[in-house]
Amino acid sequence: MANAASGMAVSDECKLKFGELQRKKAFRFIVFKIDEKLQQITVEKHGGPDATYEDFVASLPENDCRYGVYDFEFTSEDGVTSCQKSKIFFIAWSPDTSRVRAKMIYASSKEVFKRELNGIHYELQATDPTEMDLEVIKERAK
Template sequence: MAVNDECKLKFLELKAKRNFRFIIFKIDEKIQQVTVEKLGQPDESYDDFTASLPANECRYAVFDFDFVTDENCQKSKIFFISWSPDTSRVRSKMLYASSKDRFKRELDGIQVELQATDPSEMSLDIVKGRAL
């Protein structure tokens, strides 16, 4: 599975310049390549992000999560989220599962990985818990 150069470039912009809050990636089965599907603007929220994920199709995503620690320090962590809803096609789930590690290696700087099959598995509380 190839990775479109735009995926790496946009990820670097998210990581270094903080131009985006999140990026949603999709596997284009016709060209056998991971491509950028949606870029979330810096002012978009976690709810905007979760609403952007299709209910019955797999996706990869990165989310730049800002939070405050117990010591009152402002921090951020970059999450890699593998979205594989139970209602998606079996072939699609297999394709995303088998390509995940190779794709993730292309994105240098991911700090937390999360796998979700329904929205409750990636609730804001879970993300906060994994960030701390």
């Protein structure tokens, strides 16, 4: 179904790959791209379970917008026990150097797209790499 605000549809592959990341841990991250010609959001890249946060950041273009999801695993400690946890971050990457049209399309499609990806824990909006630094992710996951 097309997003009423931007006219962008969400490809079935987006939902399928997100489900594989969420339930099967098949991916560490997924990068999504808006294909203006097809008028839909598609999967551009994904990183396997062993991919790092640095791999995810490196897969984002320097001068263009993207959406990304990253499955952040960490150890939670309550003073008595510790356990492995996982939180899924949705990152809206919109660098200052990207085209104004791209920023507008990504901004107007974001909320509807996020609703298609059921299970996101946190959202970050980033216009430069410091806004989505690994320390920011760690702090939000606590």
